[in-house]
Amino acid sequence: MKRVIFVFVCLLLVFGTVNGQYKIRDYGNLTPAQIDTVKQERLQMYRYEADRREVAVKRALLNQALYFNANQANYDVRYYGIHLSLNFSSNSIKGYVDYRIRSAINGLNSVDLDLHDQLSVDSIKIGTTRLSYTHSAGIIAIVLPTAYNSGTEFAMQVYYHGQPVYGWGYTEGGMAFDNKGGYPICFTSCEPFDSRNWWPCKDTPEDKADSLDMYIECPTAYDVASNGVIVSNADIGGGRRMVHWKHMYPITTYLVALTCADFDVTTEIWNYDGHSMPVYGYTLPNDSESKQVFNLTIPVLDIYSDAFGIYPFVNEKLANANAGRYGTMEHQTCSFHESFSYYDPLYLLIHENAHQWWGDMITCKTFNHIWLNEGMGTYTESIFYEKQYGTQAYFNHIYTQEYLGGGTIYVEDPVHEVIFDGNLTYNKGAWVMHMLRGVLGDSAFFKAMKDWAFSEFRYGSATTADFSNVLSRSVGSDMSWFVNQWIYYSGHPDYVISWLCEPDSDHGGYNLYYSIRQGQSGGTYFKMPIRHRFVTTGGNVDTVLWNEEPEEIHTFHFADSVTNVIVDQQKWILRTVTKKPFAMLVLSLPDAILNQPYSQRLAAIGGKAPYYWTYWSGDLPYGLSFQGDTLGVISGTPTWPATFYFTIRLTDSKSPPDTVYEGFALKVRADIPTYTCGDADDSHAVDISDVVFLVNYIFSGGAAPNPLISGDADCSSVVDISDVVYLISYIFSSGLAPCTECK
Numbered sequence: 001m002k003r004v005i006f007v008f009v010c011l012l013l014v015f016g017t018v019n020g021q022y023k024i025r026d027y028g029n030l031t032p033a034q035i036d037t038v039k040q041e042r043l044q045m046y047r048y049e050a051d052r053r054e055v056a057v058k059r060a061l062l063n064q065a066l067y068f069n070a071n072q073a074n075y076d077v078r079y080y081g082i083h084l085s086l087n088f089s090s091n092s093i094k095g096y097v098d099y100r101i102r103s104a105i106n107g108l109n110s111v112d113l114d115l116h117d118q119l120s121v122d123s124i125k126i127g128t129t130r131l132s133y134t135h136s137a138g139i140i141a142i143v144l145p146t147a148y149n150s151g152t153e154f155a156m157q158v159y160y161h162g163q164p165v166y167g168w169g170y171t172e173g174g175m176a177f178d179n180k181g182g183y184p185i186c187f188t189s190c191e192p193f194d195s196r197n198w199w200p201c202k203d204t205p206e207d208k209a210d211s212l213d214m215y216i217e218c219p220t221a222y223d224v225a226s227n228g229v230i231v232s233n234a235d236i237g238g239g240r241r242m243v244h245w246k247h248m249y250p251i252t253t254y255l256v257a258l259t260c261a262d263f264d265v266t267t268e269i270w271n272y273d274g275h276s277m278p279v280y281g282y283t284l285p286n287d288s289e290s291k292q293v294f295n296l297t298i299p300v301l302d303i304y305s306d307a308f309g310i311y312p313f314v315n316e317k318l319a320n321a322n323a324g325r326y327g328t329m330e331h332q333t334c335s336f337h338e339s340f341s342y343y344d345p346l347y348l349l350i351h352e353n354a355h356q357w358w359g360d361m362i363t364c365k366t367f368n369h370i371w372l373n374e375g376m377g378t379y380t381e382s383i384f385y386e387k388q389y390g391t392q393a394y395f396n397h398i399y400t401q402e403y404l405g406g407g408t409i410y411v412e413d414p415v416h417e418v419i420f421d422g423n424l425t426y427n428k429g430a431w432v433m434h435m436l437r438g439v440l441g442d443s444a445f446f447k448a449m450k451d452w453a454f455s456e457f458r459y460g461s462a463t464t465a466d467f468s469n470v471l472s473r474s475v476g477s478d479m480s481w482f483v484n485q486w487i488y489y490s491g492h493p494d495y496v497i498s499w500l501c502e503p504d505s506d507h508g509g510y511n512l513y514y515s516i517r518q519g520q521s522g523g524t525y526f527k528m529p530i531r532h533r534f535v536t537t538g539g540n541v542d543t544v545l546w547n548e549e550p551e552e553i554h555t556f557h558f559a560d561s562v563t564n565v566i567v568d569q570q571k572w573i574l575r576t577v578t579k580k581p582f583a584m585l586v587l588s589l590p591d592a593i594l595n596q597p598y599s600q601r602l603a604a605i606g607g608k609a610p611y612y613w614t615y616w617s618g619d620l621p622y623g624l625s626f627q628g629d630t631l632g633v634i635s636g637t638p639t640w641p642a643t644f645y646f647t648i649r650l651t652d653s654k655s656p657p658d659t660v661y662e663g664f665a666l667k668v669r670a671d672i673p674t675y676t677c678g679d680a681d682d683s684h685a686v687d688i689s690d691v692v693f694l695v696n697y698i699f700s701g702g703a704a705p706n707p708l709i710s711g712d713a714d715c716s717s718v719v720d721i722s723d724v725v726y727l728i729s730y731i732f733s734s735g736l737a738p739c740t741e742c743k
């Protein structure tokens, strides 16, 4: 206990100090106006992080012949060793890159590498053999002296020099020589396709090298931060220093980075789960703000490791380092940060380092799926706020990312759509993760995130479908409905609710007639569990209703009168909710079966009985007829299987009367409906929604399974709580599958 209190006091001191000095916000206490301010700031930050990359991706995709060189599909780069001397007086570099390349075809006789034309190739060698090549239009086309068959590996070196390229402003990344507040600095920032602006490589995110060495020579007074662990850092004479970093995890080219300046270097040791790892801060001497914020890295590592599995590069290190303009970037094991003068500095620290898991460890395979990097990265910030500042801080942080506009998170056409869209890729992408947590609950959600982290995509690259499959496997039921509706569809549900509470003259207590409609335009309807609070004169009743139909009417029985219905109070769903006064509702009709007698009396809720029914328009099923006035009966024997659409007018007995026109879609089924034991909601899958459906039916007066026996998951011939227990065991604990002979 003593230790716990000690740790708590330490954290208070650390965060209290920073809170007082810098713009680190108290997310637990934000007003709606402050939430909006943060939202605007974040959108600006997203543009800052993303605009340059956006330009580069578009340029790349518009020049596919140049940027997706067909030859590069023929080989796999296993290793890069970058040997560079940095010349701060001429803003130039000189050196070579070592490659280990594995042929992916039989008879590989050429290798194309990406390198900007502003850099000059001096020679290319395999062993002592000099190779012939051409270098134009950003491609070094190298002729191999022998043909290599599939699976064969060979080593190669490319020697080069020149002034590296960096597009100042929001045009292009690469390597820059800059001056930050009087301090010369050389740094790189290359997502997605700008590594070629300073070193020759196969510059696509899909081909991760298995390992990397960085040998960087610079003035003695400077230091170098880069990927991996430091192997050596020594004065080599002549006023020069050689720094050797080695990285032994798979890495994509855009995450290879260095920053070099007269840094102050801090070292802490992170101890976690039997591991001990250095945490470095590389800051310019005059950047005290960065020094303070970098000191918060260990709490960030603890929280993310607890939530998503241990820091993925734990055998090496994590550094945070200052870089120059437009340099904020999640380089693998070495996040770069600009001056923290404008934005909430803690936000940058926790965002960039969230990418060590989402973006670096698992990289989006193509930029159509960039939300896997940025949406997950942004959501992970919320986890930090929750663990550090509490539940309300979590929700407030989530609220700063609420986006109720259109567009899809999936980037269908990266050439013409915005890829790094603050609203969609970052904000709505983060909300998808928040909503997933709301659907699954904490234990299943965090299990799923760890399963994703430790899936076959760990240290690889992945698509939305890959995530959906891993998620479904983790949860034990198909979750593609969730992923697909939120990632591939535009918009969100606009729930329109109304209710009527009336005394139940037959059974005592009260009947609540509750209507929930999805009023959004566009034809997309969302399937979601919706948290409901029914406020009654006897207290609150909380429950979850699964909703997916455009219009649903539920009837509930309560002991006390219901005075209010509160939908999704905490906002677990990206939605709007509108309350409307209750109007008369006509209940829907059950399906008819071909050649079997059918007789249904229309029924309404609300208004004043007796009701008067009139056939208005459309087609009744062949063989059925309508009896109007106060009867409202549809009966006969259907003779043709199809769905028939017609409209009935209902008038009540009020003065003046209310009138509604109700459209029906009455289906005549060709055969007796089949069902699956356990599939209580007839969704054609046995999953968590069946559990919710049964719980609603058994405990909350929700709709019964149709047919009732389809809820009998354990074939006990009754539908009861034991079926719920049986299904939960099956879905979450690998219990027995539902029986097949429920009758």
Ligand SMILES: [Zn+2]
Binding pocket: 049, 351, 352, 355, 373, 374, 377
């Ligand atoms: Zn990011």
